[in-house]
Amino acid sequence: MKKALESIQEELWEVFDHLHQHPEISWEEFKTTEFLKQQLIQEGYRVQTFSDCTGVVGEIGSGSFTVALRADMDALWQEVNEKWQANHACGHDAHMTMALGVVKLFNRIGYRPPGKLKILFQPAEETGTGALKMIEKGVVDDVDFLYGVHLRPIQELRSGYASPAILHGAAQIIEGEIKGVAAHAARPHLGVNAIEVGSALVQELGKIHVDPQVPASIKMTRFHAGAKSANIIPEHATFTLDLRAQTNEIMEQLVEHLQNVVKGVSVIYGAEIVLHQGVRIVAAQVHPEAQRIMKQAIMETIGAEKCAPPVVTSGGEDFHFYSVMKPSLKTTMLGLGCDLMPGLHHPQMTFRREDLLIGIEILARTVMETFHYAQPQGEKNVGHFATKN
Missing domain, CATH: 3.30.70.360 (Alpha-Beta Plaits)
Incomplete structure (x- = not known):
């Protein structure tokens, strides 16, 4: 899997650079939606967009069991170098890159999920309204496990570390x-x-x-x-x-x-x-089974010693509306250490871009392990880290 990631690294940096250089604020992510849509189509995914709002959902596979990844799309509106502008100072460009990275990685290693996989690119996280709109659209009605990801500031997690849950307030x-x-x-x-x-x-x-x-x-x-x-x-x-x-x-x-x-x-x-x-x-409501699966994926990727406890933070995230509004949905959010400084929402925020590859691998293994977890015992040789190298 690591070799496959290395082979698409330059493609991933191109994706990140494009998203970083074309930020759009909440509910105005029109060009971002179109870019992500074309990326998903290029990778062979069925695509759903919406006539009355931004956001895009990619889907592949079929079956009664569905795993989904969610990435937020919107940028902040803030003053950068004495100029007010849209700015990706919360890592949403990185989150989108990692979600697309999982899509591209699966295609490169030939992994086909034994069920349905959804990639949810959600608008308007910064206004706290995007998740509610996606719930209203019914995009998680058929989802069993939903995973998110968020970069963590250096004060919470150093580069090379990851947490299987973020306990937002x-x-x-x-x-x-x-x-x-x-x-x-x-x-x-x-x-x-x-x-x-x-x-x-x-x-x-x-x-x-x-x-x-x-x-x-x-x-x-x-x-x-x-x-x-x-x-x-x-x-x-x-x-x-x-x-x-x-x-x-x-x-x-x-x-x-x-x-x-x-x-x-x-x-x-x-x-x-x-x-x-x-x-x-709303505050986080993490499902223990989703957290356990992600913890296993983290240990498989970077080792047990680099798997940090759940991150407790007073910051908020609208991702948690999914589990509160849909109690049957099993959710957790990956906290990725990347030496992010000086802090989230700072106009000059920076982080180690190379750590996105770790995030992609963790998310990919999480998806694969979740499908493995859900399969009948006699079929559990299908898709369970079969492509690990």
Whole structure:
């Protein structure tokens, strides 16, 4: 398998360079979709695209048992060298390259899955809405095992190491609006100051307590009130809250406490506070069997000593909507060490590109082992690392 990977290495770098040099933001991945579609067709895959959104699904093989790989497609919109632009600073270009790498590797070694294999290129991960759209499209309805991959920053995993699961936390962005009463600044008793209401809200948020054994936080990250005139008590303000929790249960508690705080502050100040839910990401729900299979693939590829424990991170990933919305789906996400610096979402993020070959091999072995796991005992000589060299 390693020799086959070496033989397609230059082709893979061309794929990565193209994707890296043509980033597109969430729901605007039109050229990316077309490029991936053509790559899949070239490799002999049946292709599904969508009339109302970006994204593409490749499929090969047939049968009642289906394994799928998912890679995210979208880039970030950020300032790079004093210019605002789309930028692949979260590794999605690498994730797409690895998923395509598995496709190309299987064709080069002549591996044909004893079932159905799907390659899901999903849009809009950064907005937390892409996975939900793919679920709505029914693309995972026939899937039994779903695997993802994400590069990890150097602080979590060094180059040459990999983890069979990433335990992302839950995240919610909540937008808020305060409606008070305007008044002359010399007569504050006649008004309801939206800034004072916002200040009280911040103070009360700090008093929210949940299980201290579970990482969680709630904080105000944006606040706007007032206009040009400095002698007016502002009646209106908008704000943004960022909520984080390592489990979905604790997130539910945070939201409940928040709603109680808002009710209390509203009554005390005689103001109206309206909340609107923004981006929502659920915490990871990793299936133990999927994790076990990926762990085996990691050890086969780089050795047991380089197989790290599951990575626990407060960051969010919409990949986990698949398992939450489809409880029968067995999922996990490969965490790939690649000396990624200085960090995810940094405009100058870099990593060791050579480590993508390790990721491709791990994912390929994971797919093969999953099909082997699902086959009847009498047929388990088919496809089980038969092409390893």
